[in-house]
Amino acid sequence: MRKFSLGSAIMYTLISLYAAICLLPMLLVLMISITDEDAILRNGYSFFPDNFSLYAYKLIFTGGSQVMQSYGISIFVTVVGTLLAVTVTAMAGYTLANKHVKFRNWMALYFFITMIFSAGIVPWYLMNRMLGLTDNILALIIPSLLFSPFNLFLVRNFMNGVPDSLRESATIDGANDITIAFRIYLPLCTPVLATIALFYGLDYWNNWWNAIMLIDSKSLYPLQFMLLQLQSEISMLNEMTMLAGSSDVTLPAESVKMATAIVTIGPIVFLYPYLQKYFVKGLVIGSVKG
Structure with missing residues (x-):
């Protein structure tokens, strides 16, 4: 049995208070989302809504098919894009961490330069058009697939901590680089891979820019862009109603x-608890090694 002290009681109390403070904004958002609009305009934001209403959710899910289809598009893009991005980043990190690869430091410098300088929107758009990444599902995956240099160096630094004796022993046994990477390095690098998977997953899930620039078909709208359009249409209709003098x-x-x-x-929110145990370890170790 662990001894319970006054210090532990104070620590748990402070942590509980901090957790409650973090939850309050989300609770307020939930309460406002189920409050009648007239009550919001009359009383402002409140944790205790005067008039309960699910009209906002009914408006979002009107027809059902478009929102659910956009949900499916976003989930597909996030899952496939994250898996591909993590794989590409892991392979690049393994290459830069392999001391037998020539010019690996120069390659690392090449990737580092992209963290500082960017060609801009116009070359990015023209390149996507040349590659045929317009108005198709690949336009939501490929442009964001190129790995983030920050994630790359995070993986490389983590892999630098793997003993070289493991690679040498596997090489003596006849294993090639693909076998060494997938059978030895990647299982040992689960914490950092889970960390960058969370980063990539957030980027793909919240990405609406690719849809604005590259997607014309409404059937391919991801959830974020579709809801952004819905909000814009509601704001426009409210402004038109005010200009018309109708209340x-x-x-x-x-x-x-x-x-x-x-x-x-x-x-x-449901994904993070499964990756939390890897997140801090992968971020801290990957950032200080190498």
């Missing part, structure tokens, strides 16, 4: 914003 109809602009936040953060 009979009030569209749920504020409640829809909060309902959108609740709808979009769901998958990430």
Whole structure:
């Protein structure tokens, strides 16, 4: 049995208070999303809504098919894109961590330069058009597939901590680099791979820029872009109603914003607890080694 002391009681109390403070904004967002728009305009934001209403969620899921289809598009893009991005980053990190690869430091410098300088939007757009990455599902995956240099160096630094004797022993036994990477290095690097998987997953899930620039078909809209359009349409209709001098109809602009936040953060909130045990270890060790 662990001895319970006054210091432990104070520590647990402070942690509980901090957790409650972190949860309060999310609770407020949830309460606003289920509050009638007239009550929000009349009383402002409140943890205790006067008029309970699910109209914002009904408006988001009107018809059902478009939102659910966009949900499916976002989930597919996030899962496939994250798996591919993690694989590419892991292979590049393994190459830069392999001391037998010539000019690996020069290659690392080449990748580092991309963290500082960017060609801009126009070359990025023209390149995607030349590659045929417009108005198809690949346009939501490939442009974001190129690994982040930060994630690359995180993986490389973590792999530098793997003893070279493991690679040498596997080489003596006849293993090639593919076998060494997938059978030895990647299983040992689970913490850092889970960390960058969370980073890539967040980027793909929250990405609406690719849809704006490269997607024309409504059937390919990801969830973030579709909900962004919905909010813009509601704001425009409210402005038109005000200009017309009509106050009979009030569209749920504020409640829809909060309902959108609740709808979009769901998958990430459920994913993080499974990766949390790897996250801190992979981030800390990968950032200080090498």
